[in-house]
Amino acid sequence: xSMQHGLQNGSSRQVAARTRNESAPATQAFMGSNKLxxxxxxxSRNTQIYGESEPADYLYKVVSGVIRTYRVLADGRRQIxxxxxxxxxFGLEVGDxxxxxxxxxxxxxxxxxxxxxxxxxxTHDNEVAQLLWKLTANELQHVQDHTLxxxxxxxxxxxxxxxxxxxRALVGxxxxxPMSRQDxxxxxxxxxxxVSRTLTHLEKxxxxxxxxxxxxxxLKRSTLNQLDGSAxxxxx
Amino acid sequence: xSMQHGLQNGSSRQVAARTRNESAPATQAFMGSNKLxxxxxxxSRNTQIYGESEPADYLYKVVSGVIRTYRVLADGRRQIxxxxxxxxxFGLEVGDxxxxxxxxxxxxxxxxxxxxxxxxxxTHDNEVAQLLWKLTANELQHVQDHTLxxxxxxxxxxxxxxxxxxxRALVGxxxxxPMSRQDxxxxxxxxxxxVSRTLTHLEKxxxxxxxxxxxxxxLKRSTLNQLDGSAxxxxx
DNA sequence: CGACCATTTGATATGGATCAAGCGATGTGG
DNA sequence: CCACATCGCTTGATCCATATCAAATGGTCG
Numbered sequence: 001x002s003m004q005h006g007l008q009n010g011s012s013r014q015v016a017a018r019t020r021n022e023s024a025p026a027t028q029a030f031m032g033s034n035k036l037x038x039x040x041x042x043x044s045r046n047t048q049i050y051g052e053s054e055p056a057d058y059l060y061k062v063v064s065g066v067i068r069t070y071r072v073l074a075d076g077r078r079q080i081x082x083x084x085x086x087x088x089x090f091g092l093e094v095g096d097x098x099x100x101x102x103x104x105x106x107x108x109x110x111x112x113x114x115x116x117x118x119x120x121x122x123t124h125d126n127e128v129a130q131l132l133w134k135l136t137a138n139e140l141q142h143v144q145d146h147t148l149x150x151x152x153x154x155x156x157x158x159x160x161x162x163x164x165x166x167x168r169a170l171v172g173x174x175x176x177x178p179m180s181r182q183d184x185x186x187x188x189x190x191x192x193x194x195v196s197r198t199l200t201h202l203e204k205x206x207x208x209x210x211x212x213x214x215x216x217x218x219l220k221r222s223t224l225n226q227l228d229g230s231a232x233x234x235x236x
Numbered sequence: 237x238s239m240q241h242g243l244q245n246g247s248s249r250q251v252a253a254r255t256r257n258e259s260a261p262a263t264q265a266f267m268g269s270n271k272l273x274x275x276x277x278x279x280s281r282n283t284q285i286y287g288e289s290e291p292a293d294y295l296y297k298v299v300s301g302v303i304r305t306y307r308v309l310a311d312g313r314r315q316i317x318x319x320x321x322x323x324x325x326f327g328l329e330v331g332d333x334x335x336x337x338x339x340x341x342x343x344x345x346x347x348x349x350x351x352x353x354x355x356x357x358x359t360h361d362n363e364v365a366q367l368l369w370k371l372t373a374n375e376l377q378h379v380q381d382h383t384l385x386x387x388x389x390x391x392x393x394x395x396x397x398x399x400x401x402x403x404r405a406l407v408g409x410x411x412x413x414p415m416s417r418q419d420x421x422x423x424x425x426x427x428x429x430x431v432s433r434t435l436t437h438l439e440k441x442x443x444x445x446x447x448x449x450x451x452x453x454x455l456k457r458s459t460l461n462q463l464d465g466s467a468x469x470x471x472x
Numbered sequence: 473c474g475a476c477c478a479t480t481t482g483a484t485a486t487g488g489a490t491c492a493a494g495c496g497a498t499g500t501g502g
Numbered sequence: 503c504c505a506c507a508t509c510g511c512t513t514g515a516t517c518c519a520t521a522t523c524a525a526a527t528g529g530t531c532g
Contacts, residue, residue, distance in 0.1 A: 071384070079387055081380070094373035099380065126359060133369040137330035140376040143383060144317070144335065148307065148388040153316055154520065181479065189387040194520060196480055208302040213479060213529090390488065417511065428487055432512055449511060 029034060034130075036061070038113035043104040049091075052101045056093035058112040062086050065108020066178040069100040070186065080187040083167055084141060092135050106180050150189050157188040158198040159224045162216060163206070181213070192195040272297070272367075274349035279340040285327075288337045292329035294348045298322050301344020302414040304338040306422065316423040318378060319415060321404055328371050341415050386425050393424040395433040395460045398444070398452060410453045417449070 025073045040063060043049055049060065060067075062084050062193060069081040069090060081100050090102060092114075092229045122129040161184060165175050177184070180191040187193065199216075202208045207224055209217040218224065279285055285296065288307060296303075298320050305317040305326055317336050320326045326338060329351075346470060358365040385396045397420060401411045414419070417428040424431065435452075438444045443460055445453040454460065 073384070073388075077387070079384060081383075094370065095377075099377070101324060123362060126362070129362065129365045130370070132323065132523085133365070133372060136372045136376060140379060141335075143376060143379045145384050147379060147386065148309070148315060149319075150383065151309075151313070163325060176293075191521060192479075193481085199521095200480070206357065427489060428511075429490085429513085431489090436512070 036111075036113050038111040038116075040109055041112050042107070042109050043108050045104060048101060048103040049110065050098050050102050052099060053097050055096060056091065056098045057115050058091060059089060059090040059115055059118060060102070061111040061113065062088050062090070063109040063111055065110075066105040067102055067108060067110065068105050068179065068183060069102045071100055078186045079189070080183060082146070083183075083187070089135050092132070094136070105183065146187075153186075154190055154194050154198050154199070157190060158184075158195060158202070159207075161188055162218070162224055163221075165216075165222070166218060169209065170218075173219075176214055177214045177216060271353075272347075272349050276345055277348050278343070278345050280343050281340060283340055285340065285346065286334050288335060291332060292327065292334045293351050294327060295325060295351055295354060296327040296338070297347040297349065298326070299347055299428050299436040300323050301346075303338055303344060303346065304341050304415065304419060305338045305362040307336055313426070314422045316419060318382070319419075319423070325371050328375065330370070330372070333351040337426050343418065381463040382423075390424075390426055390430050391437070393426060394431060395419075395440070395443075397424055398454070398460055399457075401452075402454060402457070406454075409455075410451055413450045413452060 038058075038061070043065070048057075049067065050056075064086055067084040067088075067090055069084070071079050071081070073079060077103055082090070083105070091098065093099065118128065118132065122132055145164075149157050152160065162175065163179065169178075179187075181195050185192045185195045190198075199208070199210060202224075203210050205223075207218075207220045209219055211217065246442070274294075274297065279301070285303065286292075286294075300322055303320040303324075303326055305320070307315050307317065309315060318326070320342070327334065329335065354364065354368065358368055381400075385393050388396065398411065401413065405411055405414075415423075417431050421428045421431045426434075435446060438460075439446050441459075443454075443456045445455055447453060
């Protein structure tokens with residue numbers, strides 16, 4: 001793919017610290033909206049919540065755990081649409097059916113909100129209608145950022161992913177990754193080997209530290225930011 | 237420069253306007269909604285309609301011509317978000333600013349709809365609120381399909397692109413491409429050379445015919461469909 | 473401890489990028 | 503009306519980032 005030795009490049013570039021538009025996998029809990037009542041449901045690790053092309057009867061909100069949405073391509077590869085953390089909504093559809101499958105990455109609790117109730121509400125409650133729109137728009141924002149990641153180099157994709165996670169799951173200066181290398185790879189359109197090698201390389205260049213495979217300590221955010229091309233796509 | 241080989245351009249336009257039946261790059265004119273009034277504005281080939289990060293004061297609807305939206309990445313590469321044909325809406329934002337730039341690929345006419353008026357309307361007119369939501373959702377749908385394209389092989393991407401265009405601008409069994417190879421390449425995350433070679437290859441294998449560089453005759457839709465992985469991502 | 477699974481690391485292959493001509497159509501000025 | 507520059511596209515040769523194939527290592531749980 002389009003290569004460019006991002007290292008020197010980065011330095012020549014103004015570090016336009018572009019505060020990327022907030023809520024990544026979209027649908028942050030920017031709204032407690034008491035109007036959204038639903039049934040709490042537990043899902044254990046690796047169980048499916050819904051499958052693509054099933055009727056989209058519920059909108060979900062993550063209470064605890066982590067959810068991934070994905071499609072399976074004809075050749076068997078899997079594309080992950082996004083990772084959803086507590087507070088995030090997922091499963092919002094405008095058409096009749098789900099366009100992705102969703103399952104729990106870790107043991108999770110989600111709130112299932114009946115769609116029929118929601119849309120009924122929305123027709124006369126403008127606040128709800130606005131909320132549904134905002135949720136859709138957030139999702140759109142996230143997919144667009146994701147799209148941008150997919151045309152970058154492996155290093156940029158992995159850095160971009162880490163920056164995205166940093167915004168959402170940073171504790172101190174370390175991130176705990178709830179997902180496997182395979183999940184990351186499928187989200188970034190790379191192979192697990194490339195993801196692994198890239199992380200190792202970032203560690204060798206002291207941009208990060210990997211105390212364990214699921215924990216990333218950010219040492220040089222600036223370096224990662226520079227590598228993360230999408231963080232400053234409004235070029236020179 | 238200011239010139240354009242307007243040859244078939246003018247004529248194909250009218251035809252396209254009434255052949256389209258789909259909602260590909262989203263925001264199809266599935267709604268004439270008399271409530272959306274705006275000022276008709278002409279833009280000549282290669283002129284900008286708005287730039288990314290400018291205040292998003294207008295929503296646009298294509299009357300004639302073709303529009304592309306894009307972002308420029310830090311390394312100078314350009315990513316095209318979508319191509320908008322007559323009937324399509326573009327420039328819909330939820331945040332304050334445009335997240336893409338937009339310009340006319342060919343001489344075009346667009347309707348500029350004041351956003352302030354729209355949002356005002358939406359707060360008490362549910363139909364308008366619904367429309368805005370649907371437009372956003374259509375865009376989301378399109379970006380998700382686009383995302384899928386970007387993780388496929390060059391042949392799949394080009395085939396996918398042709399299928400997408402076929403849904404929107406097919407006349408008989410031929411497509412007139414209003415955009416350059418560079419535009420296609422930037423939409424697919426490939427180089428112009430790869431796009432060109434891939435088209436040549438499709439021609440050699442008799443899947444298509446290229447009477448001229450801007451005209452594609454579809455000979456074996458089935459072959460293209462098979463190559464177009466995204467058309468059937470819900471694998472075996 | 474041993475089986476299993478996730479991750480890393482190594483060696484090699486390859487699809488598409490890059491670099492570099494060529495070519496045909498359009499437009500320009502003499 | 504004809505050389506000639508320009509532009510968009512194609513074609514060819516080579517390179518390289520990432521995939522693929524393969525094996526080693528490490529962590530977890532019975």
